[in-house]
Amino acid sequence: MPQTAGSSALKSGERFTVEQRNSWPENERWELIDGQAYGMSPVPRVPHQMLVGIFFQEAGRVSGRQTLPGPDRAR
Numbered sequence: 001m002p003q004t005a006g007s008s009a010l011k012s013g014e015r016f017t018v019e020q021r022n023s024w025p026e027n028e029r030w031e032l033i034d035g036q037a038y039g040m041s042p043v044p045r046v047p048h049q050m051l052v053g054i055f056f057q058e059a060g061r062v063s064g065r066q067t068l069p070g071p072d073r074a075r
Helices: 018-022 046-063
Strands: 030-033 036-039
Touching (some): 018 030
């Protein structure tokens, strides 16, 4: 599989199936969206996640509001 930078698509306009995706190397992170393959960022490591947790805890303390890392769909 050719590599791409960031979250760019593997090949614009080319569509892939789940079966094709499952045959790609397991150490590469790809997501299929409507058959289009997008390269994903690596999973954050533990030190990064710990710092994110500290940041959100401190942001909540300073603001007096609950803060949560990650997508927030609650409105």
